[in-house]
Amino acid sequence: MLEPERILRLEGDAVVFLDQRRLPLEEIEVRCRDAGEVAVAIRTMVVRGAPAIGVAAAYGIALAASRGDDLAAADTVLRASRPTAVNLAWALDEMREDPSTEHARRIHADEVDRCRRMAAHAAELLSPGTRALTHCNAGGLATGGYGSAVGALLTAWERGLLQHVWVDETRPLLQGARLTAWELETAAIPHAVIADSAAGSLMAAGEVDCVITGADRIAANGDTANKIGTYSLAVLAHHHAVPLYIIAPTTTVDLGTPSGDAIPIEERDPAEITSRFAARNPAFDVTPAGLIAAIVTEERVHRAPFSATLAGAVTA
Amino acid sequence: MLEPERILRLEGDAVVFLDQRRLPLEEIEVRCRDAGEVAVAIRTMVVRGAPAIGVAAAYGIALAASRGDDLAAADTVLRASRPTAVNLAWALDEMREDPSTEHARRIHADEVDRCRRMAAHAAELLSPGTRALTHCNAGGLATGGYGSAVGALLTAWERGLLQHVWVDETRPLLQGARLTAWELETAAIPHAVIADSAAGSLMAAGEVDCVITGADRIAANGDTANKIGTYSLAVLAHHHAVPLYIIAPTTTVDLGTPSGDAIPIEERDPAEITSRFAARNPAFDVTPAGLIAAIVTEERVHRAPFSATLAGAVTA
Numbered sequence: 331m332l333e334p335e336r337i338l339r340l341e342g343d344a345v346v347f348l349d350q351r352r353l354p355l356e357e358i359e360v361r362c363r364d365a366g367e368v369a370v371a372i373r374t375m376v377v378r379g380a381p382a383i384g385v386a387a388a389y390g391i392a393l394a395a396s397r398g399d400d401l402a403a404a405d406t407v408l409r410a411s412r413p414t415a416v417n418l419a420w421a422l423d424e425m426r427e428d429p430s431t432e433h434a435r436r437i438h439a440d441e442v443d444r445c446r447r448m449a450a451h452a453a454e455l456l457s458p459g460t461r462a463l464t465h466c467n468a469g470g471l472a473t474g475g476y477g478s479a480v481g482a483l484l485t486a487w488e489r490g491l492l493q494h495v496w497v498d499e500t501r502p503l504l505q506g507a508r509l510t511a512w513e514l515e516t517a518a519i520p521h522a523v524i525a526d527s528a529a530g531s532l533m534a535a536g537e538v539d540c541v542i543t544g545a546d547r548i549a550a551n552g553d554t555a556n557k558i559g560t561y562s563l564a565v566l567a568h569h570h571a572v573p574l575y576i577i578a579p580t581t582t583v584d585l586g587t588p589s590g591d592a593i594p595i596e597e598r599d600p601a602e603i604t605s606r607f608a609a610r611n612p613a614f615d616v617t618p619a620g621l622i623a624a625i626v627t628e629e630r631v632h633r634a635p636f637s638a639t640l641a642g643a644v645t646a
Numbered sequence: 647m648l649e650p651e652r653i654l655r656l657e658g659d660a661v662v663f664l665d666q667r668r669l670p671l672e673e674i675e676v677r678c679r680d681a682g683e684v685a686v687a688i689r690t691m692v693v694r695g696a697p698a699i700g701v702a703a704a705y706g707i708a709l710a711a712s713r714g715d716d717l718a719a720a721d722t723v724l725r726a727s728r729p730t731a732v733n734l735a736w737a738l739d740e741m742r743e744d745p746s747t748e749h750a751r752r753i754h755a756d757e758v759d760r761c762r763r764m765a766a767h768a769a770e771l772l773s774p775g776t777r778a779l780t781h782c783n784a785g786g787l788a789t790g791g792y793g794s795a796v797g798a799l800l801t802a803w804e805r806g807l808l809q810h811v812w813v814d815e816t817r818p819l820l821q822g823a824r825l826t827a828w829e830l831e832t833a834a835i836p837h838a839v840i841a842d843s844a845a846g847s848l849m850a851a852g853e854v855d856c857v858i859t860g861a862d863r864i865a866a867n868g869d870t871a872n873k874i875g876t877y878s879l880a881v882l883a884h885h886h887a888v889p890l891y892i893i894a895p896t897t898t899v900d901l902g903t904p905s906g907d908a909i910p911i912e913e914r915d916p917a918e919i920t921s922r923f924a925a926r927n928p929a930f931d932v933t934p935a936g937l938i939a940a941i942v943t944e945e946r947v948h949r950a951p952f953s954a955t956l957a958g959a960v961t962a
Contacts, residue, residue: 465843496926499919501817501841507919522916523925525817527781527842527875531931534877559843561850562882569881600838603815603823609839610812615847 331484332513334442334475338377338386340431343397345389347377350471350505354512364397365390365404372411372418375503379472380546380582381445384417385438391425392434401429413594414555414614416547416584442475444579447628452482452542452577455624455631456491460539463496463529466557467509468544468577478544478577480513482626487519495521496532500557502602502611526559533570541567545578545625552619552636553590554578561615564622573623580627580643590616647800648829650758650791654693654702656747659713661705663693666787666821670828680713681706681720688727688734691819695788696862696898697761700733701754707741708750717745729910730871730930732863732900758791760895763944768798768858768893771940771947772807776855779812779845782873783825784860784893794860794893796829798942803835811837812848816873818918818927842875849886857883861894861941868935868952869906870894874928880937889939896943896959906932 338347344361345368352358360376362368368390371377377386387408394404405422412418421437456462462483466472469480477484486492495514500506507523514521524532532538541563547555554560554576567574587593593616600609625632625640632639654663660677661684668674676692678684684706687693693702703724710720721738728734737753772778778799782788785796793800802808811830816822823839830837840848848854857879863871870876870892883890903909909932916925941948941956948955 498843499817501815501843511924521924523919525842525874525919525927527814527817527878528926528928528931530878530881531874531928534931558841558847562843562846562878565846565882565885566878569885603839603841608827608837610844611841612844612847615844615850 331476332470334438337471337474338382338389340389340392340434345386345393347371349376350378350509351375353508364399365394366407368393369407369411379467380415380417380544381441381473381579382471383412383415384421384581385441385474387418388421388425388434388437391422391429392431395429396431412596414546414596417581420581438474441473441579444628445473445476445478445481448478448577448579448626449476449481449485451631452575452626453485453489453491455575456486456540458491459493460486460491461494461496461537462492463498463532463538463541464510465498465506465543465560465563466500467505469510469513471509471513472544477513478579479542480510482542482577483519484517487517492519495519496538497521497523498526498529498559499523500559501526529563530566533566533572538572540572541574543576545576545582546614547587547593548578548583548625548640549587549589549593550585550637550640551589552622552625552634552640554617554622555590555593555595555614556617558612558615561617564617568621574621576622576625578625578627580629583627583640583643585641590618647792648786650754653787653790654698654705656705656708656750661702661709663687665692666694666825667691669824680715681710682723684709685723685727695783696731696733696860697757697789697895698787699728699731700737700897701757701790703734704737704741704750704753707738707745708747711745712747729912730862733897736897754790757789757895760944761789761792761794761797764794764893764895764942765797765801767947768891768942769801769805769807771891772802772856774807775809776802776807777810777812777853778808779814779848779854779857780826781814781822781859781876781879782816783821785826785829787825787829788860793829794895795858796826798858798893799835800833803833808835811835812854813837813839814842814845814875815839816875817842845879846882849882849888854888857888857890859892861892861898862930863903863909864894864899864941864956865903865905865909866901866953866956867905868938868941868950868956870933870938871906871909871911871930872933874931877931877933880933884937890937892938892941894941894943896945899943899956899959901957906934
């Protein structure tokens with residue numbers, strides 16, 4: 331497992347990130363010396379993944395506090411850095427009460443602890459011999475340590491439940507091929523990268539027992555925003571009676587958003603797809619609650635109808 | 647429109663191909679001086695697309711005949727070059743009766759003529775304002791001129807029926823982003839390239855009126871093999887009540903294959919996806935007839951149940 335401090339940490343006068351854009355070819359650190367630089371790191375995806383973005387923002391506020399910077403201005407620039415993940419707003423709200431370095435580190439440690447608890451719940455859903463399919467990277471890199479969906483796979487592997495992982499390469503930025511495959515390789519878990527478009531035919535061939543992903547925001551009714559392509563996987567899984575499990579901490583649940591329609595979907599630069607042709611590049615999609623078999627948080631496994639139990643799960 | 651001779655032609659002592667691997671960045675010709683070299687061009691995807699592969703094989707036999715080479719050996723090496731497209735076997739069977747250059751050129755001209763007729767039939771299926779989604783490249787490059795699915799889009803555009811085309815980039819070899827977008831740009835048809843995984847969310851947003859693709863092989867019952875990802879699109883289209891139209895010449899219909907289970911699916915080099923990680927790379931998938939709204943050949947529009955009318959459509 332990747333040490334949480336290797337993924338991101340507050341060190342002296344800087345927040346230090348492992349640059350996720352360069353992985354796995356190069357392991358390079360990026361040092362951000364104020365909240366504005368942390369916001370740029372979030373926007374340009376030096377750090378990505380909803381829980382990791384939240385931790386990054388918390389460190390950004392702690393850094394601003396230690397420098398004596400204007401905390402309201404730091405909050406504003408960080409809050410605007412990416413729109414879909416709700417963990418960003420959650421962490422910034424948390425840091426308003428106590429902008430200390432210790433608090434930011436506690437938020438980080440809590441996220442890793444939540445991952446361990448989610449993984450234990452998720453493993454209960456899996457039978458021996460499971461061949462799981464995952465999309466994007468919901469690994470330690472995405473959460474600041476251990477991972478949500480990948481954390482569930484790590485625990486399932488340790489318990490002898492996991493046979494194989496299909497890794498969607500996840501265009502356009504290839505987080506699956508670059509990051510998830512790297513994390514699974516590090517853990518020596520058998521896996522193969524596939525073109526995103528191959529998932530349907532693997533399901534039709536009976537080679538996928540479940541789909542496991544993370545989430546960027548979960549609405550009060552269970553509708554879940556996650557990396558573009560998750561919705562397609564959900565429809566495909568439903569058609570093939572393959573369960574879709576969403577693994578996410580309660581910090582990803584947004585009771586203020588009643589359903590998926592109200593979740594803002596980021597449109598990123600078309601140049602991520604091609605610099606030559608007209609393109610469109612939504613970064614996330616929303617999977618309706620009706621297509622989700624279970625939402626696993628650190629507290630428990632939620633089953634449909636989700637609204638009742640999600641409302642109870644989110645601590646004030 | 648791309649001139650058919652620019653895509654592939656028999657010229658003097660060589661079959662000359664526009665190298666589709668280098669498009670759109672470079673327009674380079676590859677000259678093949680015997681049937682073995684033509685087979686290599688097919689296998690390495692200098693030329694691709696089921697009808698174009700058939701034409702290439704016909705030219706390969708004509709070249710062998712003009713050189714006085716062993717025609718049985720030429721047939722064997724060409725027949726083995728790629729497994730899924732049935733047009734290859736069809737064209738080689740045709741050339742056994744008459745291996746002349748004139749015959750090969752007639753096969754080529756016939757394929758282009760079939761495209762024009764398919765396009766006219768397909769346009770009848772579309773209403774004004776259509777926003778179509780297409781996958782891979784079923785354009786002039788794939789058929790030796792005009793195109794099957796792209797041909798249908800060209801005719802729909804000329805008739806004022808087409809508003810916009812969503813182009814799946816089509817991993818791993820990006821035939822959509824590289825070839826279809828190039829053909830649509832040449833025809834000045836409004837389009838945008840999308841990550842393959844974005845198709846589902848576009849359908850959910852009501853931005854796709856139909857899915858139009860070509861085919862590599864159509865079984866007697868209508869099950870259709872096409873570029874990997876077509877099956878996923880078919881399930882997604884079905885879920886959203888969006889019709890899927892398969893546009894293909896009768897040379898793509900294989901009555902000797904009763905259903906999709908019997909269609910050989912080529913597995914290509916995992917290095918097309920990644921050279922660093924374990925990968926799996928099926929090049930095609932099979933879409934069950936039940937998910938297809940219509941199969942358009944040069945003869946007519948076929949509707950389910952397909953077996954009856956497909957059997958009548960294929961000329962002996």
